[in-house]
Amino acid sequence: MSDFGRKGLGDQLKEKAQPDSTKSTLDQTKESASGLYDRAAGAVQPDQNKSATQQLGDSTRSTKDDASNQGQGILASAQETIGNAAQAVSDTLQGKK
Template sequence: MSDIGRKGLGDKVEEKATPDSQKSTLTQAKETITGAGDKAAGQAQPDTEKSATQKVGDSVSGALGGTK
């Protein structure tokens, strides 16, 4: 993760791969908060300024349902 407020691609995939039923309430709350921050940071940064990894991460987030 290179930008403040952005989640790494691995973190996004791992969070989506683990069912909520296997996560604690604290973990779910953390993911919701950091997910909202990541989404806001991603939307604020123009696509022309994003790295290839950030573009893929944003696409994966969108395909997997974005934030909770």
């Protein structure tokens, strides 16, 4: 059961289980918009006002979001390293130091 105005865990799991390639653009857009709303609602609603299942869903999503952000940091770092290496090779080939 979800809190008023919030996505239930069942709905969230169902959305994640179905591949985006099988969803219409409209369905993907609705899921994205409702997901953003749900994240915002979860962030402003105090934990003591959430049901146990809503707390579980929010804490699980928070952990996943943190891991995703760390992954993006690693990706950005790797891209920077590759870009610097490419520039060094280009400079070497052009005789620059």
